[in-house]
Amino acid sequence: MSSSKERTSGGRGRTTGSVLSGLVVAVGCVLFLGGFVWGALLYRPYTVPTDSMAPTIGVGDRVLAEQVDGAEIRRGDVVVFRDSVWGNVPMVKRVVGVGGDTVACCSKDGRLTLNGKPVEEPYLQAAGPASPTGFSSKVPAGRLFLLGDHRNDSLDSRTHLKDGDHGAVPRSAVDARVDARAWPLGSMGMVERPAGFAAMPGGTSQPGPVRTIVIAVVVGAVMILGGAAYGPLARRMGRKGRESG
Structure with missing residues (x-):
């Protein structure tokens, strides 16, 4: 019974x-x-071939980067970009300055400065000055100043200061913004937006929907x-x- x-009620014996x-x-x-x-549709995987972004992203790590327009990029973002002056191959660096900013290093306590104000950078590879070599650059409008998190082992905007445009790349060179580390399993996790840039004009970007x-x-x-x-x-x-x- x-x-x-x-x-x-279909009578087919399905409960x-x-x-x-x-x-x-x-x-x-x-x-x-x-x-x-x-x-x-939104994300592309990239493999980072060097340790220039360590410890945030290790050598050989696979990351997920959301395809975005360069106009959406904010200070603190880790981006994948291509620029002919840099070799026209995909590279991964952190944006530390946008058009109109003056990026310099180092302050008396060894920190990076942005428009004369020191910036907290907890993501750096090691304690010590934010750059082993001093520099100063006025970022042209519509361009981005890019540095690796491993400042002692990164070829970035500091290397290209004399190449024109003060070492900065155009926003249009950005292919995607890194949201997460996908491989290896031990390094999986979100790439957080640094709080040191949040109070500056424009603030920081919001993460994409990768977590969802x-x-x-x-x-x-x-x-x-x-x-x-x-x-x-x-x-x-x-x-x-x-x-x-």
């Missing part, structure tokens, strides 16, 4: 539980596949596995019930 009540499990699997597929498609995408994919996978496991578990429990009866 009880088994007939559990059957659906309410099996219908719900199918629905869970369907929703899980939407979340799982939708998350992957969403991520593929990851959550959607993980939840979708759990729902698919959970829903798919219902059928075998229900049949096994049914057999045990009949045997005990």
Whole structure:
């Protein structure tokens, strides 16, 4: 009697539980596949070949970078860019100055200064001065001044100060903004926006939806596995019930 009540009105022997499990699997597929498609449309993976961004990004790390317009870039962002003067290959550096800024190093306590004000840079590779060599640059309008986090081992805007445009690259050279480290497993995590630039004009940028995408994919996978496991578990429990009866 009880088994007939559990059957659906369609008369095909499907129980309410099996219908719900199918629905869970369907929703899980939407979340799982939708998350992957969403991520593929917005993000591109890049492998960082050097340690110039250590410790934020290690040599060989794989990062996820959101494709954005160069006009959206703010101070503190880690960006992937190409510039013919720098070799026209994808490079990853941190933006420390935008058009109109004067970037210099170092202050009396060894810090980078932006428009004469020292900047806190907790992401740097090691203690000590923010740059082993002193420099000063007035960033032209529409350009970005870029430095590596490992200042002792980074070829960046300091290297190109005499190449024209005071070592800065055009905003149009930016391909993407790095949001997260994806590989290896031990280094997975978000690339946080530094607080040292937050109070400056323009503030810092907001992270892209990579965290939401990851959550959607993980939840979708759990729902698919959970829903798919219902059928075998229900049949096994049914057999045990009949045997005990």
